[in-house]
Amino acid sequence: MHKDGKLEKARQLVKGIHELPTIPEIATKVLDLFDKPDVELEELAETILVDQVMASRVIKIVNSPFFKPLHEIKSLKRALIYLGFRQIRHIALTCSIIDAFEGKNGVFDIKTFWEHSFGVGVVAKIIAQRIRYPEIEKSYIVGIVHDIGEVFLSYYLKDGFQKVVDEIKGTSGNFVDTELKLLGTTHCEIGFCLARNWNFPAEYCDVIANHHSPSSASHDPALAAIVNLADLFCSVRHLDYGGREWVSFNLAEEPAWEILKSFSPAFADLDVERFCYELDERVPEIEDLVNSLFEGMIKR
């Protein structure tokens, strides 16, 4: 199907949902703060304190096993200092998105979704560091949010999405092709519409739309390629949604690999094997991180 057709279909589907999930203002603010490198800790603390639920979650998360402070941290400001400015932004953003979809039953396990999302975020960040991509932080965040279209499908188009999941189960089929076949659009276009709706910056929307076709990205194909490759590396580390019988890829045949080699010629000499073993090392850490987030999310 033509690209515009897929997008139009996604627009209709998203438009057809009367109560679209809303993302707290804080998440949009957190994203906005990216372009302000001189933002102060005070400013961030004030932003978060406006949202009491968020503030208590941050404190709970900082005291979780993943971050393991020596003594219990009781104040938001100390939590912010301990976690660091960057970490707190990721937590705030993630909590907002988890919140946006809370209280509904989705087709797939939301925790698996976040393991995949954080997995892609972490690996995207590692790749960005390797190729000296100037905005490492951005790679991490866009890695985390790249699949929001899947969450939307899982929660709001349950029947259709259940069919997609059933069709893939036990085969080596992938989500993009199956969604296109059964729904007439994919999680990429859906995610794009949702991200636009939430006023995400344009370059984020572009990556969300093109993370399976990095060459088509109009803003920054390198960023889309980083996320695409991170997605592939996660898919063979059980950091995916499961269900598929088999998944594999030949690095030399991936357009993202070519894009990144032309972005950074030294990347062609990457020790792929060592890179893979080092990624294997990080998997438990990603699982711990997601567990911590979920522990912090449980309502008292």
Add this chain to the structure above:
Amino acid sequence: MKLSDADFEILRDFIYNTCGMFFTIQKKYFVESRVAKRMEKLSIRQHGEYIRSLRNGVAGSAELKQLLNDLTTNETFFFRNPPQLKALENQLLPEVATPKEKIGFRKLRIWSAGSSSGEEVYTLAMVLLERRESLLNRWTFEIVGTDINDEVLAKAREGVFNSYSVRHVPDLYMRKYFRKESSERYVISPEVKKLVNFQHLNLYDDNKMIFMKTFDFIFCANVLIYFDTASKSKVVQHFYNNLQPYGYFFVGQSESLHGVSDKFKTVHFPGGFAYKK
């Protein structure tokens, strides 16, 4: 004595750069215990001193070999690398066999280089036999195991294994392809045995290596780690030439060919990767 994270990293980088085997941080305690055993033997008390001794010329290389033996536990057992077998069954066998089936060339040749007492060779034979009802109906198989050590070759040809070797054999395979004579004696079935043959081969022997032709798959686990880079490159070049144009080469868990050959392409699958010609 506890191996510090810093010493662990120095040691694992040294092992990776010299041998091409990578130990993840999750294996730190395992490495620590094996190193402790070696240090006790040599009466060395500091990790720093032990690491220095590994870098010490001929004596260092000999010690590194000992350490590698301990780290790879110098043992082989059936179904040792499940992700690799799964990749073979799910993707690579169908990928290689389907075009062959179309032209009616129903034959697969597999080589296990450094086959030791034969567990990998027999595992592969059983996996292929299990496919004879479906994908590999009316196919013939030839699985060659080679080793430099005549003692292990004799053991491989005998085809009798202890309970430790067979501990990961799935029940189905156990029932079909083994005869249990006692709790420590598992005999491989004649049906499996007739698919395999074991030969003496020195991987350094160029004259013989050039005759190991037309394999669909080559496996070589925990062997190249003992070779220096130049020898590794030479041997791997032979493997490359010995493969069919669509063939695959596999190394052991944690091993790497980086810097040894840039001809192969890496194909990634859950739990590992293979090298495609």
